[in-house]
Amino acid sequence: MKFTKMHALGNDFLIVNGVQQHFEPNRDWIREVGDRHRGIGFDQLLHIKSSDESIADFALEIFNSDGELAKQCGNGTLCMARFVHEERLTSKHSIAFKTLGGLVEATLLKAEIEGGMKVKAELGVPTIDPSGVPFVSETTNLDYELNLGLASTPKIRLIPVGMGNPHAVLFKTSACADNLELIANALQTHQRFPDSVNVEFAEILDRSRIQIRVFERGAGETMACGTGACAAVAAARLAGHVDRSVSVNQAGGTALVDWEGPNHPISLTAPASRVFDGEIQLD
Template identity: 40%
Template sequence: MLLHFTKMHGLGNDFMMVDLVTQRARLQAGQIRALAERRFGIGFDQLLTVEPPRNPDMDFRYRIYNADGSEVESCGNGARCFARFVRDQRLTHKREIRVETAGGPLTLVVQHDGQVRVDMGRPRFTPAALPFDAEGDRPLHALKVGPEGSSETLELGVVSVGNPHAVLQVAKAKSAPVARLGPLIANHPRFARRTNVGFMEVVAPERICLRVFERGVGETLACGTGACAAVATGIRQGLLKSPVRVALPGGELTVEWPDPEAPLTMVGPAERVFDGRVALS
């Protein structure tokens, strides 16, 4: 069968968008991995599907699949692309769109300037929310990584923003050992479902530089939930003050968390690249 899709990106974090409201398909993990290949397929960080909601109070169901075929709970950059996609496809004319995800409900607002605001809900710091094997909730947790004899202990903030994140403060994001430490932290056995890993440089209380290693993907040019996670852990540790501008390799987002009882909100762009059709085998 021929599957219609749209390629989109949010600050270089790129997605294959699939409308499963007006067309029918059942994507298998192997098919997703093949489509994600940048030389032999379409190429993307995640594949996102739009489906009819199961909850009548929601507008759509939003599902996220990593390049390795695994389904995950949330994706902030993808959420912004999702909002623009459903309007471009005329699946809705609403500017405020409520979607259900595996990580909980999200509210997406398409602003008049074309930017998309995402209400990410309140961050959850309890280890059980990720889940993460730790005794009690604290701003920083010690994590031993690497083989015996050459291991090192890192101090990480952990938080769920619909999906799990570990955040490591570094002196310089540009030279941070993302390729080395990213897989060690992401796949550490204390994270039962693996985790995304942020490498955060605090430039000022209202500005950070960030690189993110995403589980099932690797380092991406931008990560919306990673930006939210970094800001939440930074504010909790007294390092940051809302609103915070987050500079990622692909561009800049603004994250707000004015009060511990308030939801995190993220504002940023969403860009359409091209439309296409692909034969599913």
């Protein structure tokens, strides 16, 4: 089977062209190939297929490196837009993808930034409605206090955000605390996040810049996360910390997130980089 390795700000993907070849996703196989020591290694596997819906150009299946299906992937959308265009699967520069988390659209901007093609994706309307995250709560608030039962951090405050996938945003004074992974693991198994959750630790630098670290469900800490960057900006904007356009600094580089506010779609702009093409045995 042919594949392509790509990344956006170090958030890396194995891309399978299911339009031109047959591929049946298998959880055990994905886990083996996703292993960074014994396989190829990636944060997510992206499987592009023909769409049977007129509103979308393609259907996009997303799998975390543990083999579980994911509903949405912002950086993966950026990379997939570049991939389908370069593979001549479409001549469009604005491309719509149907995912489990909803319809997303990416536009190729052509400019080269940070070693990759600049791509902008519109990732839908962020929500803090608990049912849209999902998050278990009888009321809709901006933030909530949760008891984690940890000796080092018994209680935390967070803002749950739905981006087509679930996020929990925590604001902090330093992006280098030692117990972030412990907190993230506790949140990802917390009963109030029935589908688990992607966790963002955000530090406000000024009204146009934030810094985040992201722990993705099924993948662990990643160099960058597109929907995580969007969730962090949405939470920060609702809390009154930032303006409309925000540069989001992550370990892998900087993304630009633009959000007018409630009931409006949020956009992500970052470089999509093609690393190499290869072939691998399926058995």
